[in-house]
Amino acid sequence: MYPHERSLVKRLEGKPFALLGVNSDPKDRVQQAMKKENITWRSWWDGGNTEGHIAKAWNVSGWPTIYVLDAKGVIRYKNVREKEMDKAVDKLLKELEEAK
């Protein structure tokens, strides 16, 4: 998953796009992972385990869980991965472009 997300973030540099993580690891582990895997995007740190308040509020019981939101904050796709994620994001960016 990291290589795909790295390339997505890189490809969309400068576009109105953000990848945001919600991380369920202990703090030292996530810091280590971010360094080692060159994770440049921001993550909320959700308390160090899978029972964190954000995961709970979003009823997340499987990892990774993915939500894709449009520029208005509306949930448009769930659990799209790899190419599917690229397609979803590209479609929403195009929509945003055309609305201008």
Added chain:
Amino acid sequence: MKKACLFAIAAALALPALAQESNQSSQAAEYKQLSADYEKEQREFATTYQKTPEAERKDLKYPQVAGYSKKMIALAEKDPKSPAAADALIWALRHSYYDQSVGPQAIALLKEHHIENEKLGDACQMLAYNNSKENREFLNTIIEKNPHDNVKGAASLALGQMLASENPTEAEKHLNAVVEKYGSKSQKERAKGELFEMHNLAIGKVAPDIEGEDVDGKKFKLSDYRGKVVVIDFWGDW
């Protein structure tokens, strides 16, 4: 003579019962062995996986559930009414996420011989991931015929999750039954979470805001990103 005769009769009568008992205990032992073998293979795989660099992980051979599931079914078929058969069939359903091929056989045997089994709840969660007619009917039969509240709760929760997007009205009925009628404390909590997800986290809904801190302790909010397309990724480095 009379005594010996009686003894012979008693022995003859006891033999089939004894034979059955020992068949059942060997079936139980076989089940134990099989599930222990699988767990051992899983643990060994996890260790190898941890040691392998990310780029090479895709070449690793995952433990194959299919072989074990088929053996579990064969084991159950030897004496489908026994407690060990119920355990084996439930095992096959619990692992059906990776091998759905044995699902229908396991369901047919459980329906016939073990519909009142108190461990049936363990099988329900996995069934939620495959919205098939067989799975739906099986879960409904469990709710109807199983006498244990936590089993009914597990079946209702699974039906609620399974039907959430396809038939929200039906899904809500099952989830409300968990909350109001027969769920355990943790089942009630999960059902409430599902209901919240259906009402607030469905496609087309405005996402609830997220407020929290990043790993460096800096506060930020999801609503700071309005005007941008956002991917939210719940992740862990495991």
